[in-house]
Amino acid sequence: MKMKSATAAPLLCLVTSALALAARFIDPARLGLEDSPHLSIIVLQLLIFAVPAIFFCKLRPETCTASAMKLRFFKPDALVFTIFATGALVAGSCALRTGLYTLFPAAASAGSTSYFETFSGPAGGSFYNALAFALLPALTEEFLFRSVLMAEYESAGIAASVVITSACFALLHYSIALFPVYFFCGVVLAFIAVVTRSVLASMAAHTLTNLVTLWGDAPLRRLAQRPDNTFIFICITAAVFLLFAALTFGEAQRIYGNRGVLADPREKPRAVNKKERAKRAAEAFSSPLLITFAALCIIITIAAT
Numbered sequence: 001m002k003m004k005s006a007t008a009a010p011l012l013c014l015v016t017s018a019l020a021l022a023a024r025f026i027d028p029a030r031l032g033l034e035d036s037p038h039l040s041i042i043v044l045q046l047l048i049f050a051v052p053a054i055f056f057c058k059l060r061p062e063t064c065t066a067s068a069m070k071l072r073f074f075k076p077d078a079l080v081f082t083i084f085a086t087g088a089l090v091a092g093s094c095a096l097r098t099g100l101y102t103l104f105p106a107a108a109s110a111g112s113t114s115y116f117e118t119f120s121g122p123a124g125g126s127f128y129n130a131l132a133f134a135l136l137p138a139l140t141e142e143f144l145f146r147s148v149l150m151a152e153y154e155s156a157g158i159a160a161s162v163v164i165t166s167a168c169f170a171l172l173h174y175s176i177a178l179f180p181v182y183f184f185c186g187v188v189l190a191f192i193a194v195v196t197r198s199v200l201a202s203m204a205a206h207t208l209t210n211l212v213t214l215w216g217d218a219p220l221r222r223l224a225q226r227p228d229n230t231f232i233f234i235c236i237t238a239a240v241f242l243l244f245a246a247l248t249f250g251e252a253q254r255i256y257g258n259r260g261v262l263a264d265p266r267e268k269p270r271a272v273n274k275k276e277r278a279k280r281a282a283e284a285f286s287s288p289l290l291i292t293f294a295a296l297c298i299i300i301t302i303a304a305t
Contacts, residue, residue: 005063006280009152010289012056013168016144017296019048020172038132045132049140053148060152068151074198081195081251086205088244089188090212094220095237096181097213101224102234104177134214138206145169145186146193146202153284160281162190164290171297174304185209195252 003011023044057064066072074082145165153161166186173182185206193202224230284290 003060004283005152005155006283006287007289008056008060008063009149009164009284010168010287010293012052012144012149012152013172013293014289014296015052016048017172017293017300019052020174021300023048038128041132042136045136045140049144053140053144056148063152063154064148065151068154069147070151070193070197070199071147072198072200074196074201078196078198078201078255081248081255082192082201082205084244084247084251085188085192085195086208088241088248089185089192089205089209091237091241091244092188093181093185093209094212094216095234095241096184097178097217098220098224098230098234098237100177100181101221102227102230105221105224129214130211134210135207138203138210141169142189142193142199142203142206146190147199150190150193155277156281156284157277158194160284162187162194164284166190168293171294174297174301176298176301176305191252195255 026044057069145168149165149168150161153164156164166183166189169186169189170179170182173179175182189202189206192205193199196202223233
């Protein structure tokens with residue numbers, strides 16, 4: 001399909017957003033939500049994120065190559081980096097969530113859902129909660145954002161692809177109050193995928209973060225109601241984040257310096273001169289479809305609050 005990345009990528013985001021919006025109007029009884037909520041959530045996740053992304057790959061084989069999409073196992077020497085980066089991701093997101101719950105308790109709570117509390121009844125169960133609300137969202141969202149969309153924006157440069165895909169990732173969570181949390185998570189997950197050149201690494205980090213959120217979000221909101229404890233907790237988690245961040249950058253430097261992720265010719269980005277890359281980045285950021293997508297997500301978020 002002959003179409004510029006600045007047009008094709010936000011078009012995929014618009015389709016995903018439209019499907020997510022349509023899912024809100026689906027009668028739960030028709031999906032069996034009353035009797036099998038986890039199966040319904042799994043089906044919706046696949047329909048909203050995975051199916052459009054796979055169809056998009058079929059239409060864009062020139063950009064959606066296995067190498068560009070990072071569809072490979074990460075190398076053993078990137079394991080320590082992935083662990084440190086995941087630690088930074090979890091600690092940083094916990095600190096941000098707690099701070100936002102403290103500053104904007106009503107807005108943040110309205111923009112956050114404790115899935116465990118909602119589905120831990122007779123139809124629930126730890127395994128099914130983890131599968132429906134932690135593992136599958138991580139797999140489908142990473143495939144869409146860190147694999148397909150980052151490959152599509154690759155010609156605009158790593159920085160542009162990270163910022164745009166992270167912003168789209170945050171917008172599709174439909175929460176103004178928690179936008180900083182999702183944007184932060186998107187940036188860290190993109191960083192993991194870029195350094196390891198493997199979307200599997202970001203999938204693993206995303207899954208663990210979802211698990212922490214799944215069972216830790218409600219306690220964080222309760223903690224935010226106690227200012228004294230909140231300040232201490234934020235200080236501790238921020239310190240842990242800084243420690244893991246330092247370790248993460250150290251490992252990234254070692255990977256690029258000693259082995260070099262880009263040393264393998266198969267992993268080199270497409271050759272684009274700096275002037276052309278800057279032009280493509282400007283086109284990506286100013287894309288009318290991208291602006292339309294952002295506006296649509298903001299309108300939906302405001303309407304839902």
